[in-house]
Amino acid sequence: MIRLELSQLKPGMRLARDVILPDGRLLLLAGFVVKPLYLRKLDSFRIEHVYVDEDFFEPVEEFEEERLYNHAAATIKTIFAMARRNRDADIVQVRETVNDILNRVMENETVMLQLTGIRDIDSYTFLHSVDVCIYSIIIGKKLGYGKDPLMTLGMGAILHDIGKCKVPVEILQKPDKLSDEEFHIMKLHTVYGWEIIKNSYQLGTKIANVAFQHHEKWDGSGYPMGVSANDIDPLSRIVALADVYDALTSDRVYKKKELPHVAAEYILNNSGILFDPFIVDLFIDSIAVYAEGTLVLLNTGEVGSVVSSGHVGGSRQKISVFSNKAGPPVLQPYIVDLNERADVEIVEVFV
Numbered sequence: 001m002i003r004l005e006l007s008q009l010k011p012g013m014r015l016a017r018d019v020i021l022p023d024g025r026l027l028l029l030a031g032f033v034v035k036p037l038y039l040r041k042l043d044s045f046r047i048e049h050v051y052v053d054e055d056f057f058e059p060v061e062e063f064e065e066e067r068l069y070n071h072a073a074a075t076i077k078t079i080f081a082m083a084r085r086n087r088d089a090d091i092v093q094v095r096e097t098v099n100d101i102l103n104r105v106m107e108n109e110t111v112m113l114q115l116t117g118i119r120d121i122d123s124y125t126f127l128h129s130v131d132v133c134i135y136s137i138i139i140g141k142k143l144g145y146g147k148d149p150l151m152t153l154g155m156g157a158i159l160h161d162i163g164k165c166k167v168p169v170e171i172l173q174k175p176d177k178l179s180d181e182e183f184h185i186m187k188l189h190t191v192y193g194w195e196i197i198k199n200s201y202q203l204g205t206k207i208a209n210v211a212f213q214h215h216e217k218w219d220g221s222g223y224p225m226g227v228s229a230n231d232i233d234p235l236s237r238i239v240a241l242a243d244v245y246d247a248l249t250s251d252r253v254y255k256k257k258e259l260p261h262v263a264a265e266y267i268l269n270n271s272g273i274l275f276d277p278f279i280v281d282l283f284i285d286s287i288a289v290y291a292e293g294t295l296v297l298l299n300t301g302e303v304g305s306v307v308s309s310g311h312v313g314g315s316r317q318k319i320s321v322f323s324n325k326a327g328p329p330v331l332q333p334y335i336v337d338l339n340e341r342a343d344v345e346i347v348e349v350f351v
């Protein structure tokens with residue numbers, strides 16, 4: 001076993017020790033073969049070094065989807081930086097990025113879903129924008145939208161928070177509750193977003209409207225206008241839901257992330273209150289809460305991959321267990337069906 005700086009770690013190496021965060025959470029397990037996705041995860045949590053098995057190497061290729069995801073994040077990061085300095089943005093590149101995400105989701109949405117949800121606090125806004133775009137397109141696809149409406153939806157989703165570039169960083173990253181005045185300024189990102197998209201980028205009203213309305217709530221309790229139900233544009237209702245789900249499942253300066261099934265239950269409990277009930281149903285059906293292949297830790301210490309993703313408010317997951325942190329080595333993987341084991345639950349999600 002050798003200790004490596006994170007910069008020396010390469011895909012294909014095998015972790016020799018668990019990677020544990022300062023707050024005690026398990027990030028990755030000993031025995032995992034490093035994938036490009038893990039490097040992003042380790043980097044996002046500012047892990048400085050890891051232990052690997054010296055004699056082990058198994059070539060691993062980066063998925064096309066991972067390349068696309070990283071490219072999308074870099075594009076949106078540039079757009080935010082430009083907007084902050086009042087410089088012209090390369091909207092053609094944003095359009096190409098959304099088009100690539102759209103095409104990929106049409107082919108295989110599961111792989112795109114597996115990429116969402118890994119980010120640190122600093123890069124939150126950019127990666128959140130990409131994730132909201134992916135979720136929104138998946139919901140739009142489920143609604144039967146054609147290519148043009150899906151492009152409009154994807155553009156609105158990826159740019160929904162662009163107005164935040166006009167909000168002071170001290171407010172955006174404040175760990176404590178915002179004062180009334182700070183919250184007032186924060187809420188203005190919806191109006192700024194409209195102005196930037198409509199005036200600076202010369203994009204259509206429908207895209208600008210998503211930025212303007214993405215904090216409106218089904219019951220009229222949102223902002224900036226407090227409109228309700230069908231007075232909120234359908235595209236904004238989709239992005240509003242994707243935005244909340246992604247925020248709940250992320251670590252933020254002021255809170256730890258929720259597990260996907262906890263976030264999805266929150267959405268379900270607020271169906272018809274904060275969110276359009278019709279879109280909630282589509283969301284619950286289409287965003288597999290635990291995509292097949294997700295690696296999870298159970299409260300029994302067993303580690304495995306999801307083979308059946310379950311359904312919020314309905315069936316639970318089935319897990320193929322290949323390792324046990326609390327017991328003897330697992331020689332032959334076996335299935336744990338959570339439907340038959342009320343005492344067992346998922347306590348950690350790896351990748």
Ligand SMILES: [Fe+2]
Nearest residue numbers: 160161214215
């Ligand atoms: Fe927002």
